[in-house]
Amino acid sequence: MTHTAPLRLPVIALLLFLPAAALSLAHLGPELAHLGTATDGFDIDRLVLLYSDLPRLATALLAGAGLGLSGVLLQQVLRNPLASPTTLGLSAGAELALALATLYAPGLLMFGRDAVALLGSLVAGLAVFAIGTRRNFAPVALVLAGLIVSLYGKALSSLLILLHDHYLMSLFIWGAGSLHQQDWSIPLALLPRLAVLALAAALLIRPLGLLTLSDEQAQALGLKIALVRWGGAAIALALAAVITSAVGVIGFVGLVAPTIARIAGARRLSSQILWAPAIGAGLLWLTDAVVNMAAGPLAAFLPTGAVTAVFGSPLLLLLLPRLKIGDRREPLPTAVARVRRAKGPLVLILATLALVAIAGLAILIGRGTDGGWVLATGDALSTVLPWRIPRVLAAIAAGGMLAVAGVILQRLTANEMVSPEVIGVSAGATMGLAAALFLTAAPTLTTELSAAAAGAALVLVAVLAMGRRSGFAPERVVLAGIALTALLDALIGLVSASGDPRALQLLSWISGTTYGMELRPALVSLALAAGLTGVACFVARWLDILPLGTATARAVGVAVSPVRLALLALAVGLTAAGTLVVGPLSFVGLMAPHVARELGLRRALPQIIGAALCGATIMVVADFVGRNAGFPYELPAGLVSALVGAPVLLLLLRRRQ
Amino acid sequence: MAPVRPALSRRAFVLAGAASAASAIAAPLPVRASEGPRLVSLDYGLANTAMALGVTPVGVAAAAGWSKWVVEPPLPANVADLGMDRLINLERLAALKPNLILATPYVASLRSRLEDIAPVLSLTIYAPDGEPLERAYAATRTLGDRLDRRADADAYLAKADAEFADWRTRIAKARPGPVVLINFMDARHARVYGAHALFQNALDRIGLKNGWTGPTNFWGFQTIGLEQLAQAEPGSTIVAIEPIPPDVEPTLAESPLWNRLPAVAAGRYAELPGALAYGAVPSALRFARLITDLTTAAHG
Numbered sequence: 001m002t003h004t005a006p007l008r009l010p011v012i013a014l015l016l017f018l019p020a021a022a023l024s025l026a027h028l029g030p031e032l033a034h035l036g037t038a039t040d041g042f043d044i045d046r047l048v049l050l051y052s053d054l055p056r057l058a059t060a061l062l063a064g065a066g067l068g069l070s071g072v073l074l075q076q077v078l079r080n081p082l083a084s085p086t087t088l089g090l091s092a093g094a095e096l097a098l099a100l101a102t103l104y105a106p107g108l109l110m111f112g113r114d115a116v117a118l119l120g121s122l123v124a125g126l127a128v129f130a131i132g133t134r135r136n137f138a139p140v141a142l143v144l145a146g147l148i149v150s151l152y153g154k155a156l157s158s159l160l161i162l163l164h165d166h167y168l169m170s171l172f173i174w175g176a177g178s179l180h181q182q183d184w185s186i187p188l189a190l191l192p193r194l195a196v197l198a199l200a201a202a203l204l205i206r207p208l209g210l211l212t213l214s215d216e217q218a219q220a221l222g223l224k225i226a227l228v229r230w231g232g233a234a235i236a237l238a239l240a241a242v243i244t245s246a247v248g249v250i251g252f253v254g255l256v257a258p259t260i261a262r263i264a265g266a267r268r269l270s271s272q273i274l275w276a277p278a279i280g281a282g283l284l285w286l287t288d289a290v291v292n293m294a295a296g297p298l299a300a301f302l303p304t305g306a307v308t309a310v311f312g313s314p315l316l317l318l319l320l321p322r323l324k325i326g327d328r329r330e331p332l333p334t335a336v337a338r339v340r341r342a343k344g345p346l347v348l349i350l351a352t353l354a355l356v357a358i359a360g361l362a363i364l365i366g367r368g369t370d371g372g373w374v375l376a377t378g379d380a381l382s383t384v385l386p387w388r389i390p391r392v393l394a395a396i397a398a399g400g401m402l403a404v405a406g407v408i409l410q411r412l413t414a415n416e417m418v419s420p421e422v423i424g425v426s427a428g429a430t431m432g433l434a435a436a437l438f439l440t441a442a443p444t445l446t447t448e449l450s451a452a453a454a455g456a457a458l459v460l461v462a463v464l465a466m467g468r469r470s471g472f473a474p475e476r477v478v479l480a481g482i483a484l485t486a487l488l489d490a491l492i493g494l495v496s497a498s499g500d501p502r503a504l505q506l507l508s509w510i511s512g513t514t515y516g517m518e519l520r521p522a523l524v525s526l527a528l529a530a531g532l533t534g535v536a537c538f539v540a541r542w543l544d545i546l547p548l549g550t551a552t553a554r555a556v557g558v559a560v561s562p563v564r565l566a567l568l569a570l571a572v573g574l575t576a577a578g579t580l581v582v583g584p585l586s587f588v589g590l591m592a593p594h595v596a597r598e599l600g601l602r603r604a605l606p607q608i609i610g611a612a613l614c615g616a617t618i619m620v621v622a623d624f625v626g627r628n629a630g631f632p633y634e635l636p637a638g639l640v641s642a643l644v645g646a647p648v649l650l651l652l653l654r655r656r657q
Numbered sequence: 658m659a660p661v662r663p664a665l666s667r668r669a670f671v672l673a674g675a676a677s678a679a680s681a682i683a684a685p686l687p688v689r690a691s692e693g694p695r696l697v698s699l700d701y702g703l704a705n706t707a708m709a710l711g712v713t714p715v716g717v718a719a720a721a722g723w724s725k726w727v728v729e730p731p732l733p734a735n736v737a738d739l740g741m742d743r744l745i746n747l748e749r750l751a752a753l754k755p756n757l758i759l760a761t762p763y764v765a766s767l768r769s770r771l772e773d774i775a776p777v778l779s780l781t782i783y784a785p786d787g788e789p790l791e792r793a794y795a796a797t798r799t800l801g802d803r804l805d806r807r808a809d810a811d812a813y814l815a816k817a818d819a820e821f822a823d824w825r826t827r828i829a830k831a832r833p834g835p836v837v838l839i840n841f842m843d844a845r846h847a848r849v850y851g852a853h854a855l856f857q858n859a860l861d862r863i864g865l866k867n868g869w870t871g872p873t874n875f876w877g878f879q880t881i882g883l884e885q886l887a888q889a890e891p892g893s894t895i896v897a898i899e900p901i902p903p904d905v906e907p908t909l910a911e912s913p914l915w916n917r918l919p920a921v922a923a924g925r926y927a928e929l930p931g932a933l934a935y936g937a938v939p940s941a942l943r944f945a946r947l948i949t950d951l952t953t954a955a956h957g
Contacts, residue, residue: 044887051914052884180845180882182914366748386773387748448766515744516770632738632746 008264009275016282023289028053051183058187059179060288060304061281063243064253066194068280069201070239071254072261072272076208077232078132081262082143084255085240086309089149091251093124094244096153114193117245118238124149125237148590152646179247179288179304186246193242200235201273208232209269251309253280284308309487344606347599351613358617359396362624363388367631390522391514391627395619395637397525398514398581403592403615404536405574407608410593411543412567419590420575426584427487428459429576456576463572514581514623514637525581529612532574536608542567543604583638586622587645588615618645694804697750698759699742701727702937703780706797707759709939710809716753718742725900727933729943750774757803778803782855782937785875790858793937817942821862824949828864833952834892835868836860837920840934841901844908846880848934853877856934859945865952868893876935884914894925896951898932927951 025032031049067085074083085091097120101108108116131145181187207228243250257280258272266272288304366384368374376384405420420426432455436447542563545553553560575589582588592615593607601610622641629635697716698704704717705727713733717723720738724731737753740746742764750758751774758777760768762784771777780796782789794814801810838856839847850856851869854877860867868890873879886895895918909915920926929951932944 044884047914047917048884048887051912052882182845182883182912185911368752383751384748387751516747516767518770627748632740632749634740634744634746636744 009261009266009271012260012264013275013278013282016279016286020282020286020289023293024057024285027289027292052181055181055184055187056179056288057285058184059181059190059247060284062187062190062194063179063247063250064257064281064284065277066190066197066239066243066280067250067254067284068257068261068276068278069198069273070236070243071258071280072269072276073201073204073208073232073236073239074254075258076211076269076272077229077236078142079211080142081259082255083146084252084258085236085244086150086249086251087143087255088128088146089124089153090121090146090237090240091244091249092150092153093120093122094118094241095249096120096157097123098245099157114242114245118241121237121241121244124153125233129233148587148646152642156643179284190242190246194239197235197239197242198277201232204228204232204235205270205273248305250284250305253284253308256280257283344601344603344610347601348606348609348613351599351610351617355396355613355617355620359392359620362392362620365624367628371631386519390517390519391623392620393519393522393526394514394517394581395623396616397522397529398578398586399588399592399615399617399619399641400529400533400612401525401574401578401615402582402586402589403596403611403618404533404608405571405578406589406591406593406615407596407604407611408536408543408567408571408574409589411547411604412564412571414547414549419587420571420578421584421587421589424459424463425456425572425575426579429453429456429579430584431455432458452580453576456572456579463568514619515634517581525577528577532570532577533608533612535570536574537605539563539567539570540603540605540608543608582619582641583636586619586638586641588618588622588641591615591618591641591645694757695753695755696757696759696804697737697739697753697755697775699739699745699764700759700761701933702782702793702935702940703759703761703796703800704732705933705939706793706800706937707804709813710797710801710804710806712804712806714759715755716750718745726931727936727940728931729939745771747771747774759800783876783935788853788858789855789877790862790938790941793855793941797938814938817938820942821859821945824863824945827949827953831953833865834894834925835866835890836896836948836952837868837886837889837893838896838898839886840878840898841905842880843902844905844912845883847883847886847897848878849873849881849886850878850934854934855936855941856932856944859941860948862941863945863949865948866890878934883909883912884918886920887918889920891919892925893920894927894952895920896927896929896948898929898934900931901928 028049031045031053034046070090071084074085074088075081094117097116098113100120101116127149128142128145132142211225211228240254258276260279260283261272261275264275266275284304287308291304291307363385364376364381366374366376366388374380402420409420429452432451432453433448435455436451440447542558545556545558546560546563546567550560553563578589592611595614595618596607596610599610599614601607618641619637622644623637626635626637626640629640694712696707696712696714698707698714699718701717701719701723704714707714708730714736716737716739717732718739719742720732720736737749739750745764745767747767747770750771755775758771758775760771760777760779762779762781764771765779768777768779778800780792780799782792782796784792797810797814798807801807838850838854840850841847849869849871851867851871851873853873853875857867857877870890871879871881871885871888889895915921929944929947932947933940
């Protein structure tokens with residue numbers, strides 16, 4: 001190993017660079033050969049080579065290298081092999097800030113794109129790091145916080161697109177990592193910025209390298225740990241912001257490049273800092289060359305950043321089993337040892353009453369034809385009931401199911417930042433819907449729903465198959481889910497980027513809405529919710545035991561692997577059914593279990609019931625706000641709940657030790 | 658080819674547009690008394706067509722964006738906004754108590770809900786095969802039948818034919834070069850309209866050549882990088898249709914590639930007031946009139 005490792009790095013880099021160079025030469029070669037000869041007048045091929053192809057190549061190399069460096073720094077300062085601009089929400093923050101500025105302060109963009117992006121990355125980064133400092137930068141917690149921030153940014157961006165002229169939607173999709181260039185301004189602007197940041201990183205190599213020692217050892221050597229950490233993080237953040245501002249979100253290069261470098265044998269930081277950017281540059285160049293070749297004249301509309309995520313996330317799936325994350329257990333506040341005096345029944349009765357009261361108000365109160373608030377009675381009531389009742393019932397069902405799925409997953413993984421969204425089933429449902437939209441001329445609601453269910457089931461099988469290999473180690477299942485979510489998101493991004501008006505349909509569904517719900521499917525959802533929640537209550541005992549750890553569980557006679565499999569299947573079923581109603585972005589599966597725990601419901605059984613009630617209430621409120629806030633324009637309930645839920649959750653997590 | 662000076666373009670066209678709107682289109686068929694049907698439309702093009710037949714809908718989807726995308730004729734302020742077209746506010750729609758709902762296959766998934774409220778007339782203008790203007794003509798007649806205004810529909814279409822013919826004569830006299838029609842997405846990308854676009858059909862009717870012959874999707878556009886505009890037929894004028902994103906013009910002014918495009922270098926770039934690319938006969942007429950005024954301007 002010690003002899004082959006140093007050799008493997010250049011070999012891997014060559015494996016990326018050689019095909020990339022070959023593809024680029026095939027594409028650009030003929031024109032390059034002509035460069036020496038003089039032409040008279042306008043020569044579009046030469047102009048495209050000089051002002052589009054070559055700057056594009058330069059941009060790919062610069063952005064890839066910068067993201068690789070950013071990833072290495074983040075992984076080093078956080079001691080977290082999963083950290084990257086993508087997984088920590090930095091790129092998403094920059095993108096959201098740019099979208100906001102485009103809509104509300106276009107003047108800002110004309111002189112300060114970088115500043116706007118930097119601000120966005122900074123806000124996202126601070127939110128994630130703030131949780132990280134409290135939680136001792138525990139790898140999975142940090143990445144999940146980053147994921148929440150990313151999802152939140154995405155939710156807000158989607159809402160902005162929905163609220164604005166849908167003919168402008170592609171404006172935002174172009175933000176999704178298009179390397180397409182028309183002059184040298186972008187690479188020439190990137191070069192000095194990246195050079196300065198790379199120099200700063202080089203100066204930090206030695207102190208950063210010492211971070212791998214224990215804190216006590218490092219302090220003994222006179223290292224200011226906090227200063228070094230924040231310095232490294234600041235450089236990484238600036239790299240991510242500058243690159244996102246120039247070319248949009250290039251998914252996963254910052255995660256994959258350092259990972260490849262490490263697996264290929266780059267053990268020391270100094271060698272990672274050298275090789276990860278090289279591999280990142282090669283990776284992005286190769287991806288872009290392939291995109292150029294495969295898409296031909298359509299290359300302009302294929303955002304390479306979305307393609308790298310399609311490449312990158314499966315690679316992450318392959319790498320996962322080799323990563324030494326370990327089944328780290330965080331102290332879990334749900335542990336049986338901390339059971340308080342039982343006040344469960346009273347809380348549950350109050351929660352039920354609250355749900356009934358709020359659902360009743362949501363049905364009775366609404367906006368009239370003139371936009372004013374109306375309390376519906378008598379005749380007016382009979383005209384609005386057919387519209388409002390199915391939606392409220394569907395909201396109850398979906399909120400309840402996602403909440404129960406959240407309780408199961410959080411207990412199963414002993415990680416309170418897990419949610420149904422991250423296991424990827426929601427993304428699978430979305431993918432199925434996309435297929436239905438683009439493969440059939442005019443899909444009916446039934447077609448849409450069954451296609452979404454098929455997609456969800458497919459991901460379920462994939463997640464379970466991958467989970468089996470690790471004996472259903474919780475963290476690996478969740479990480480596989482994250483990678484899968486990213487992959488499906490990227491595919492959807494590619495589909496949307498075609499500029500096809502149907503993409504908007506997909507977008508409105510992703511946002512999550514009880515919209516158009518009819519009574520019968522609403523009742524079916526409700527029955528399904530009641531049934532699956534009943535099953536969850538039946539197996540609640542397992543959920544009390546499993547968080548105590550595999551050894552304890554075995555000791556009390558639980559067959560750990562089959563029980564985990566059964567619980568995962570249940571959670572996936574709940575997630576799929578709930579997602580069909582409110583879309584993949586709602587945070588109700590994350591929020592509700594926490595609210596239930598805050599209410600003092602700490603054992604599994606009361607937490608399941610309480611979370612279901614809270615989740616239902618949250619969705620009913622979100623649906624009410626969505627129906628009325630922008631009247632007559634509908635805001636999707638899933639997005640509304642995400643907008644409220646994500647910050648609440650981040651605060652909650654920060655407070656918790 | 659009469660070069661079009663960009664500096665002149667914008668205001669001149671708005672004025673020209675307003676002038677010929679007065680003469681050509683803005684004198685629709687007489688609006689009848691309100692005993693007519695209570696109509697709602699989930700599609701701009703169909704709403705526009707109904708108005709051309711003298712029936713103003715009581716509700717239109719995304720009415721707030723009408724003045725930006727459809728522009729003419731202005732939508733009366735008392736027309737209710739039904740919300741986003743994919744997320745029609747069904748409660749409000751039901752409260753309007755319509756007796757006919759105009760829809761397209763684009764909102765097919767809502768069909769069963771809509772039929773609970775009122776009969777739905779779903780008309781297809783954009784489909785994988787065929788030409789939208791032809792379908793829009795057929796849709797106008799179908800709508801005329803359904804609204805009991807077949808004579809109005811026939812008269813409107815006859816008038817449209819006459820106007821297309823009139824513009825065709827003007828074009829034939831001025832003999833302008835080809836045009837390439839784009840909507841800017843941002844400073845690097847644009848939608849370019851070609852085969853199967855409503856605009857293409859309108860160009861065919863007035864005998865103006867489209868300088869873009871590349872493939873397009875079934876809505877009739879293709880998203881391209883701006884440098885691909887160099888593949889347009891030599892002598893083409895690039896015509897950007899409004900609205901144009903705010904940061905596009907300053908960015909393009911600096912772009913070596915853009916400024917060296919043959920059309921731009923020769924000053925053959927112009928901007929056209931907004932016209933709905935995904936509309937029906939009225940949008941085709943508005944576009945044809947604007948583009949005729951633009952390309953024949955130098956000939957007076």
